[in-house]
Amino acid sequence: MKKFQILALLFLVSIVNAQKVQSPSKSLTVNFGLDNEGKPNYSVTLKDKKVVNQSFLGLKLKDGTDFTKGFTVENSNTSTFDEVWKPVLGEQSSIRNNYNEFVINLIQKKSEKRLTIVFRVYDEGVAFRYEFPKQKDLNYFIVKEEKTEFNLAGNHKTFWIPGDFDSQEYVYNETLLSEIDNEKLDLNNGIGVKSIPGKYAVQSPLMMKSSDGLYINIFEAATVNYPVMHLELNPKTFGLTSILAPNAIGDKAYLQTPCVTPWRTIMVSDDARTIVSSKMTLNLNEPSKIEDTSWIKPMKYVGVWWEMHVGKSTWDYAGSQNAQNTETRELIASGKHGATTENTKRYIDFAAKHGFDGVLVEGWNVGWEDWFGNWKEDVFDFVTPYPDFDLKAVNDYAKSKGVKMIMHHETSGSVANYERHLDRAMNLMKQYGYPAVKSGYVGKIIPRGEFHDGQTMVNHFNFVAKRMADNKLMVNSHESTRPTGYHRTYPNYIAAEAARGNEFNAWSNGNPPMHETILPFTRLLGGPMDYTPGIFEIKMSAYDKTKKEQVHTTLAKQLALYVTMYSPLQMAADLPENYEKYPDAFQFIKDVAADWQDSKYLEAEPGDYLTVARKDKKSERWFLGAITDENARTSEIKLDFLSPNKKYKAVIYQDGKTADWEKNPINYEIKTMTVTSKSKLKLVLAKGGGTAISFEPIN
Missing domain, CATH: 3.20.20.70 (Aldolase class I)
Structure with a gap:
């Protein structure tokens, strides 16, 4: 009987230690577990495609506490959250916040120190953070380093800038992950102060595209009382590890329980428009602490x-x-x-x-x-x-x-x-x-x-x-x-x-x-x-x-x-x-x-082009912006975002026939036409060019 109880307990622990949580649509899956050393780890899959391979989690404290291993699962729970909230100013007048949450309470048996890891899984991405509950042997403490990993499943095309603790004012590089190297860059770019910790340090948000068509973005949300997260790349394994800016004496963060870290986020989709329109970062922050917001106005x-x-x-x-x-x-x-x-x-x-x-x-x-x-x-x-x-x-x-x-x-x-x-x-x-x-x-x-x-x-x-x-x-x-x-x-x-x-x-x-x-x-x-x-x-x-x-x-x-x-x-x-x-x-x-009721991302490809339509918060007017990179571009867009059964005067500001960002940048033309929600428009963008359109209802 005793042997049976032990086997049953081991079976229960194995279930808890390897748990799966999915997004509301069940398209995105996070697998969490502890390995045989008690190291917390996770992986991420979108449908049948691996996004993040097994990656380890944890932190190390200055007093020697190692929150990267030696854990067992004390308990865990899952829940679902779904709300709609209204931003004071924004790209849309209301935002849906819908996710499944998985909370894992970990304990180190020897020291009885506790760490909680919380996952929130949205349809467009995964967020997780560390939480330190109030406990007897952990009150005021100093973070020595954070050891969060993002072990990517491939050598993705990446849009990156150096991981500089003092500046983000860099031109983006477009290379494979394996080709990232700060020492190969010409950093004579107008930036007065540079503090780059290493040749493979990059900044988040880090935008990537896999060879099989996945768009992946690694970032963070709700950075409060904690350093900004940069990333250290292993160019051979395509693994990324968090790095934090130190203070003057080398410490990373001073915290006191109960406390939390910022959310680490992984956005992923097979449609670039999902990434660029995501409100996941906003949703992970606390609601407004300002009761009367009437004085906050666009300008x-x-x-x-x-x-x-x-x-x-x-x-x-x-x-x-x-x-x-x-x-x-x-x-x-x-x-x-x-x-x-x-x-x-x-x-x-x-x-x-x-x-x-x-x-x-x-x-x-x-x-x-x-x-x-x-x-x-x-x-x-x-x-x-x-x-x-x-x-x-x-x-x-x-x-x-x-x-x-x-x-x-x-x-x-x-x-x-x-x-x-x-x-x-x-x-x-x-x-x-x-x-x-x-x-x-x-x-x-x-x-x-x-x-x-x-x-x-x-x-x-x-x-x-x-x-x-x-x-x-x-x-x-x-x-x-x-x-x-x-x-x-x-x-x-x-x-x-x-x-x-x-x-x-x-x-x-x-x-x-x-x-x-x-x-x-x-x-x-x-x-x-x-x-x-x-x-x-x-x-x-x-x-x-x-x-x-x-x-x-x-x-x-x-x-x-x-x-x-x-x-x-x-x-x-x-x-x-x-x-x-x-x-x-x-x-x-x-x-x-400058303030919007709704936004529609019609076309999107990082590094290449973007087309967005937005509705004025205070009127029925719509505005559209389309931009391209150094390549000229032609596309056809549907105007089905306009209200049905209405006519609109469209004023189109577009590149002229000989426009070119370098050779003839001020060449433009303006034309006016009547359109409806059933209309289609052909956009012709010059090299380095764009199109801007205003749509005004015709009474």
Whole structure:
């Protein structure tokens, strides 16, 4: 009888130790188990195709605790979750969150230490995280390293950038997994600070395509009180292991039970549109912690910004020589300062005339003369304007025109300094009615020894979002960690940069034509991006005949980016005078919405093309954006997303017959036609080109 009980118990343990959980449609399967050393592991299958081979899980702590082996399953349970929730701002007005959950409570018999692993399986992907319950011998602890594995089933085509703890502002590489090697890259690409931990380190989100047609994306969600996850590749086995940015003394994360890590995510589908339209990252974040969200609104803006990048003006007041009056120590104006009262009023007039919500002004405050590259601590105080910028006069003028001013806080990477001044900076914003701030983190971080992607900085970016929310202010961060859906929890975190933006086209080797076809499959999975589209004067030789730099798109593609690159904060980034040259094309930027009722991804292939249609949240108007890479493209799309039994006026902004991103980028044409939901449209995109369409119901 006793022997029978032992055999029965072993049989029960073997069932618990090798458990399967499937997605709601049963197409995606996760197998979890413990090997004979008590190592937790998992594998992932889509239908009959292996996505992730057996991969091990766990962490190691600084005190010697090894949470990678020696476990038995204490208990486990499964459940199903299905809800529909409404984002404050977004690509659609409602989002379904439907998954099957598997919770495994593990225990190490010798130490009686416990670890919980939670899996959530969606139809488009798998998410899992580590949870540390409150327990007797584990309270405050330090993570030494995380040992999460993603052992891929093949040598996939991969869209990747180096795993840099300080920057995501890289051009994407398109190679096989086995060909990833940071040492083969030309890193002379306009990035000022680089911190790459190894030749095989890559960043997530990592987008891949298998030889048998699977689209696979490895990323994370809800990165809170923990470093950003990068990945270390084994080019021979195609295995990836998580790596975390350390702090100044080499520790990865300081935690206290009960606590959780961010979700590790694996999206997979045989349709690229499923990946690019997924809301899994958002769904894995906590609901909004802001009760009254009525003050969080989409914005379209112009600003004193691009003119600095093209060399027309400067951020600093006194010039690179930091000229001073030797007697009074006052700065002497260089004559090229962009953020003057007079110049700002010109942008305000332009915004008011064309119906834009706001005006951004960079370089308005003292401190820009000599900080870059010097790792200085006390550079900006965020409240003192330069002598030629009358803060009150500018804001009074904007108010009289019905335009909001957008604040700019460049921190110079001195986070300690910014946090010291943050409350005074926010008080100034509230005093003058600024609804939003664009923050910047150019340069090495202070406290010295910290990285942009470390736990300290993740906490800082989230802290700023919380403090801004307390003061009913919106924030748009640049040079920050890339978002992982935290804008669901704090929807005032309206946008971020955190990737290689449009400005690199003005003064570096730029962004190749495929760049914007990859970002929606990578960076934008975590949240809206302030990419600053809308550049009409494509070639920089227009400002200086010796310059060879240019934007690597056609003008029509710049219009299409307002639809394909989602953000509720959209900038018409070019100079007012350049828009005045092409008022017919500028009309699309004026018309296009920034907050959406619905979005339909009609065509998608990472690195090649993307076509998206979106419905304005406040009207029956639809907008479509189609973009391509360096190759010309023709396609036919159905307009069945339009409401049936209605006629629409379609205004089509497309590449001209001789358009080419390099040879003839400003060649475009506009045509108007009447369409219905039964219509089909032929799209003809030039090399590096695009098409933008507005659909307005005909009453």
